[in-house]
Amino acid sequence: MTFSSLLLIEWKIAPRAMLRETAGRFILLLALGSFLLCLLLSGGMNRLLSGQWTVTAILRASVPAAEGEGIAGKAVGLPGVRSAAYKDPEAAWKEFLAAYPGLESLRGAGGNPLPGHVEIRMRPDRFTEADIRAVEAALRPLPHVEKILYGGEALAGLLRIREWVNAFFWAGFALLCGVTFLIFVLQEKARCLSLAADFEFLRERGVPARSLSISRASAAVLTGFILAIAATGASALLLFLLESRLPLLGRVIGPATEILTPSVLIPLAMFLFSAAIASGAASSLQWSAVQSPRK
Amino acid sequence: MIEAFRVGAVSRNGTLWDGLDLAFDDGEVCVVTGPPASGKTLLLRILRGDRRPDAGDVVVGGESLYRGDGAATRAFLASSGVVPESFHAGGGHAVRDLFRLSSVAGAGISSKERREREEELLALMGIGGARDAALSSLSLSERARVSLAVELFRGPKVLFADMLLHNAGREWTDMLGGLFRALAREGKTILLAERTIPDRWRYAGGGDGIAKGPFRLFRFGAKG
Amino acid sequence: MTFPGRLALIAACLAAGLVLVPAAQAADSVSKLRKEKARLTEMKQKAEKAAAELAETIRREKSTRSKVDDLQAKLARQRRSIARIDKRLLALGGQVDRAERDVRALEEERGKSQRGLSAATAGVFAGERERPGALSLTASSERQRYFARRVLANELARYGRLTADKEEKERILTGIERKVEDSERRMAEQKKVSEKLASRQEAERQRLSEIEKKKKEKARELRALRARIGRMEALVSRIERQVRRSEPRKQGPSRFSGIPGGLVAPLEGKVVGRFGKQLDPVFDVVVENRGVEIEAESGAAIRAVGGGEVVFAGGVSGFGKVLIIQHGSGLFSVYGKAETFSVSQGRKVMAGEPVGKLPANPGGKSVLYLELRAAGTAIDPATLIHFSR
Numbered sequence: 001m002t003f004s005s006l007l008l009i010e011w012k013i014a015p016r017a018m019l020r021e022t023a024g025r026f027i028l029l030l031a032l033g034s035f036l037l038c039l040l041l042s043g044g045m046n047r048l049l050s051g052q053w054t055v056t057a058i059l060r061a062s063v064p065a066a067e068g069e070g071i072a073g074k075a076v077g078l079p080g081v082r083s084a085a086y087k088d089p090e091a092a093w094k095e096f097l098a099a100y101p102g103l104e105s106l107r108g109a110g111g112n113p114l115p116g117h118v119e120i121r122m123r124p125d126r127f128t129e130a131d132i133r134a135v136e137a138a139l140r141p142l143p144h145v146e147k148i149l150y151g152g153e154a155l156a157g158l159l160r161i162r163e164w165v166n167a168f169f170w171a172g173f174a175l176l177c178g179v180t181f182l183i184f185v186l187q188e189k190a191r192c193l194s195l196a197a198d199f200e201f202l203r204e205r206g207v208p209a210r211s212l213s214i215s216r217a218s219a220a221v222l223t224g225f226i227l228a229i230a231a232t233g234a235s236a237l238l239l240f241l242l243e244s245r246l247p248l249l250g251r252v253i254g255p256a257t258e259i260l261t262p263s264v265l266i267p268l269a270m271f272l273f274s275a276a277i278a279s280g281a282a283s284s285l286q287w288s289a290v291q292s293p294r295k
Numbered sequence: 296m297i298e299a300f301r302v303g304a305v306s307r308n309g310t311l312w313d314g315l316d317l318a319f320d321d322g323e324v325c326v327v328t329g330p331p332a333s334g335k336t337l338l339l340r341i342l343r344g345d346r347r348p349d350a351g352d353v354v355v356g357g358e359s360l361y362r363g364d365g366a367a368t369r370a371f372l373a374s375s376g377v378v379p380e381s382f383h384a385g386g387g388h389a390v391r392d393l394f395r396l397s398s399v400a401g402a403g404i405s406s407k408e409r410r411e412r413e414e415e416l417l418a419l420m421g422i423g424g425a426r427d428a429a430l431s432s433l434s435l436s437e438r439a440r441v442s443l444a445v446e447l448f449r450g451p452k453v454l455f456a457d458m459l460l461h462n463a464g465r466e467w468t469d470m471l472g473g474l475f476r477a478l479a480r481e482g483k484t485i486l487l488a489e490r491t492i493p494d495r496w497r498y499a500g501g502g503d504g505i506a507k508g509p510f511r512l513f514r515f516g517a518k519g
Numbered sequence: 520m521t522f523p524g525r526l527a528l529i530a531a532c533l534a535a536g537l538v539l540v541p542a543a544q545a546a547d548s549v550s551k552l553r554k555e556k557a558r559l560t561e562m563k564q565k566a567e568k569a570a571a572e573l574a575e576t577i578r579r580e581k582s583t584r585s586k587v588d589d590l591q592a593k594l595a596r597q598r599r600s601i602a603r604i605d606k607r608l609l610a611l612g613g614q615v616d617r618a619e620r621d622v623r624a625l626e627e628e629r630g631k632s633q634r635g636l637s638a639a640t641a642g643v644f645a646g647e648r649e650r651p652g653a654l655s656l657t658a659s660s661e662r663q664r665y666f667a668r669r670v671l672a673n674e675l676a677r678y679g680r681l682t683a684d685k686e687e688k689e690r691i692l693t694g695i696e697r698k699v700e701d702s703e704r705r706m707a708e709q710k711k712v713s714e715k716l717a718s719r720q721e722a723e724r725q726r727l728s729e730i731e732k733k734k735k736e737k738a739r740e741l742r743a744l745r746a747r748i749g750r751m752e753a754l755v756s757r758i759e760r761q762v763r764r765s766e767p768r769k770q771g772p773s774r775f776s777g778i779p780g781g782l783v784a785p786l787e788g789k790v791v792g793r794f795g796k797q798l799d800p801v802f803d804v805v806v807e808n809r810g811v812e813i814e815a816e817s818g819a820a821i822r823a824v825g826g827g828e829v830v831f832a833g834g835v836s837g838f839g840k841v842l843i844i845q846h847g848s849g850l851f852s853v854y855g856k857a858e859t860f861s862v863s864q865g866r867k868v869m870a871g872e873p874v875g876k877l878p879a880n881p882g883g884k885s886v887l888y889l890e891l892r893a894a895g896t897a898i899d900p901a902t903l904i905h906f907s908r
Contacts, residue, residue: 012395056662092666099663100646105635106670113673114666149661198388198396204345205400205449206373 008219009212010191013198021187022223028180029231029275035173036271037235040264041254044166046124048252049158050082053127055120055135056149063116063144071144072118078135080126088116115146124254125263129159177274184282188220192286213287217280224279228272296320296356297342297453297484303350304337311337312508313350321452324475324485324515326492326504333509335488336380339455342486343375344368373400375453376446380461382430382438390417390433391426393445401449409448416444421470436462453484460489468493479516566741573737580730587727590720597713604706611699618692625685632678639674643667773848774893775825775903782824782904783871785854785889788815790906792886794899809897810853810890813906817880820873821860821887824852824904829866829874842874849895855888 011018042048057075059068068086075084087095092114097104107113122131132155136148151158192199203209236259243250250256258264296318303313311334319325319342329335340346342353344360344367353360358367394413398406417423420440422433430438439459446454460468472495475485492504492513504511647664775782792812796805827846834840842854842862854860858878868874877885891898900906 009399012399013392052659054659054662056665058662058665095659096663096666096670099660100639100643100667103639103642103670106639106674113670117662147665149665151661154661201393201396202400204372204377205397206369206371206375207400208369 009202009215010195010219013195014191017191017194021191022227024187025184025224025279026227026231028183029228030234032173032176032180032275033228033232033268033271034235034238035176036268037232037239037259037264038253039169039173040267041239041256041258042252043124043254044169045162046127046166047254049162050122050124050127051251053122053151053155053158055122055132057118057120057139057145058147058149059116059118059144060146061115065116067144068116068118071139071142074142075118075120075135075139078138080122080131081135082121082123084118084120086116086118089114092117127159127162129156177278181278181282184279185286188282188286209287213284216287217283220283221276221280225272225276227279228275232268232272297486298354299342299348299351300354301351302338302341302348302353304334304341305349306334306337310349312510315351315508315510317342317507317512319484319486321484322479322482322516324479324487326487326489326496326513326515327507327510328489328491328504328513329510331490335490335510336457338510339377339457339486339488343377343453343455344371345377371453374451375455376449376451378439378442378446378454378456378459380458381435382442388430389426390428390430390441393430393441394426394448397445397448412448413444416447417441419447419474420444421467436464436467439463440467451483453486454478455486455488457488458490459487460493463493465495468495472496476515566745569737569740573734573741576730576734576737580727580734583723583727583730587720587723590716590723594713594716594720597709597716601706601709601713604702604709608699608702608706611695611702614695615692615699618688618695622685622688622692625681625688629678629681629685632674632681636671636674636678639671643671773850775846775850775891775898778825778846778850778870780825780870782891782900783822784813784904784906785822785824786813786815786819786877786887788813788819788887788906790814790901792888794897794901809892810855810888811900811906813887813889814884815877815887817877817883817885818858819877819885819887821854821857821875821877822871823868823874824889824891824900825870827852827868829862829864829868832860832862832864839878840875844868844874849893851890851892853888853890853892855890856886858885 057071059071065086065088068088072084072086075081089112093107093112096114120135122135132150136150139145140148199209199212202212236256239249239253239256239259243253243256259268298319299315299317301314301316303315304311315338327335327338337346341348344353344355347361352362355367355371360368360371391413394409398409413426414423417425417440420443422437422440422444425433425437425441430441433441443456443459460471463471478485496513496515497503504513506512790811791814792808794808794811796807798805821842823844825844825846827844827850829842830845830851831841831843839855840857840860842857842860844852844854846852854875856878857875860875862868862874877887879885889900891900891903
């Protein structure tokens with residue numbers, strides 16, 4: 001017996017069973033990888049909220065459009081701001097009528113009473129109360145700015161809800177990871193039980209249990225890692241394809257191009273290694289649990 | 296050379312035997328007989344290094360199997376073969392799967408070589424062409440032959456067989472006799488555990504054997 | 520001096536002249552003269568009376584005319600005032616109309632604004648109630664609510680401005696209406712006053728017409744009297760001539776310039792009534808003054824203008840005390856309106872000798888009438904004597 005002969009021992013002993021299990025693990029990891037990708041890109045509710053939530057700088061009534069554009073430009077340069085757009089008083093009036101139809105008569109002889117405003121959207125990863133307050137503190141002293149609307153108390157509540165929802169999502173992901181690990185363990189247990197006689201055969205023929213354990217765990221780590229890479233790659237490709245057909249998905253989850261950013265790649269790499277380690281750990285655990293003591 | 300020094304074994308019912316001193320030379324075929332539940336299978340396992348004796352030690356090639364770091368034991372296990380009394384045919388394995396397992400336990404056997412040897416050994420065992428047959432579809436005798444072939448596949452130096460001759464017919468017995476003699480001439484040691492020695496083998500030079508505890512040992516040299 | 524007074528004085532002079540002429544030679548003429556003189560005196564008295572009445576009528580006419588004129592002026596002023604008030608009322612009426620129109624327009628706009636505001640508030644409130652709740656709250660909904668609050672506040676402010684404007688306009692309207700009431704009241708008062716003035720003016724006009732009628736009557740009487748006096752004067756002159764023819768000619772100058780030493784002023788004073796034709800402001804007729812009137816201090820002494828003999832000193836109706844001094848042949852100086860004379864008829868006087876004094880007048884000034892006659896013709900004393908003007 002040599003170590004190379006023990007490599008992928010189970011693939012040698014029961015290749016079909018391993019293929020089935022691997023396919024099952026691939027699907028699990030595909031689901032996990034997709035979930036993780038979506039969580040990383042969207043930040044849970046961060047992207048959705050940052051896309052929906054705007055900080056509005058209400059300008060004074062006499063501010064001309066050029067000044068409004070200037071304030072929008074200044075806002076874009078603030079840390080944490082993703083975009084800022086100036087909306088003129090007519091746009092404000094149209095928005096008001098869209099929200100409260102049938103009130104055109106209120107425009108009156110005095111003209112449009114609404115001023116222009118600047119709509120500011122935060123970056124998903126900087127959508128925090130502190131960042132929003134920083135933007136507010138930066139813009140409020142400007143002489144052309146009359147008021148800053150950012151949700152006030154509702155924002156605090158919303159951020160708390162966001163934290164809970166994100167925690168729920170991440171807890172769900174953790175739960176899925178736990179379930180996946182449990183499935184790995186059960187798979188390993190079943191395989192160990194089914195191959196117990198074979199392992200006993202080998203052990204009786206001088207193959208050390210430790211070698212078997214190491215070989216199995218190594219194979220599990222390797223296959224786990226490869227599977228995770230394949231599953232994550234497939235998730236990314238799937239996301240690219242879906243977003244090309246459903247742009248709404250990109251707005252909700254985030255553009256798939258951001259997968260190649262360090263903030264996503266590093267957690268993905270951790271996921272790959274975690275999947276590999278989980279596979280190896282499941283293999284080792286069940287080998288230890290199933291392994292019968294020498295008489 | 297395999298030597299057992301004052302080995303003893305205890306079962307749930309009490310001491311089976313104790314203080315056995317045995318020695319087996321290379322190129323020797325030895326049949327250990329004894330009544331049922333006398334511990335024949337246990338003796339083979341102890342001699343093989345697969346089960347620690349409750350007393351005594353076993354030394355192979357000058358190295359203790361039970362008082363060392365285990366490396367000698369593993370080496371001996373790797374270099375010996377065992378044909379158990381019953382072979383579990385579960386798991387849906389086919390004959391080729393056993394050979395594959397055996398090749399794993401063995402060293403440096405390529406798949407091509409394995410395939411050739413599989414066919415050769417199976418033919419030798421009289422079950423040529425059964426490579427792809429499921430173990431569960433074989434009879435007990437065929438399974439025994441497959442088991443022997445799988446062990447011979449690895450070319451063990453010592454072959455332990457438990458109740459191999461128990462239900463063997465005359466032809467199979469003769470064939471095995473010839474096989475074991477050939478192996479003995481190659482310097483391999485064959486240890487068999489049987490209830491009784493086949494008459495043909497007794498008459499072939501086994502004699503009445505030597506009593507060792509509850510057992511009787513029948514030794515056959517290379518020429519015997 | 521009034522015209523009748525002058526006539527009386529002329530008559531007196533003539534009568535005095537007639538008296539001075541020694542009547543021994545022409546007894547018939549004298550008696551005739553006396554008769555005529557008496558008739559003349561009687562006529563003179565009548566004329567004097569008529570003149571006085573006429574003067575009184577004329578005075579009353581003047582007074583009434585001035586009252587009428589005064590009333591006319593007042594009436595004109597009232598009418599102008601009424602016209603101004605009327606114009607003001609018209610203007611105020613226009614302002615009231617404009618103010619009422621403004622108030623109506625403001626009320627309409629205010630009502631529209633109130634209805635719009637109520638509907639908008641209800642709509643916004645209903646919209647807020649329909650929103651599911653805090654979970655769907657977004658920043659855009661906060662912005663929309665801010666817009667709604669701002670629009671409603673703007674409309675509310677406009678409503679407030681309209682209400683304030685309306686109240687201001689109503690206040691202005693009330694003020695204008697009060698002014699209109701005041702103006703109408705003043706107009707009524709002015710009209711009442713105007714009616715009163717008009718009625719007074721009418722009454723005065725009636726009086727004036729009566730007075731004019733009376734004046735005409737008196738003037739007619741006066742003319743008749745003048746005519747008779749003229750005739751009488753002619754007669755007296757004829758008689759005078761007869762008397763002169765019948766008495767020996769007096770020795771002495773026949774002209775005042777021939778009087779040695781010339782003439783002296785009878786007193787220190789100012790000529791206030793000149794010799795010759797003058798418009799009599801009282802009678803509004805042109806009368807011919809035969810002498811001058813000299814204003815001097817009350818109680819001033821009257822001196823003879825030249826040496827001569829006092830030929831008459833007595834009272835003449837309407838003329839007060841009269842003194843006549845004969846200076847030569849046909850040269851007489853007549854002094855009228857004196858208080859007293861200190862010389863009597865037949866006394867010889869020197870030039871500058873005090874012959875009397877003026878009466879005392881509360882105003883401190885009195886007037887002396889001086890006439891110079893030469894051969895029955897009156898001569899302007901100012902040409903012979905230096906007076907202050």
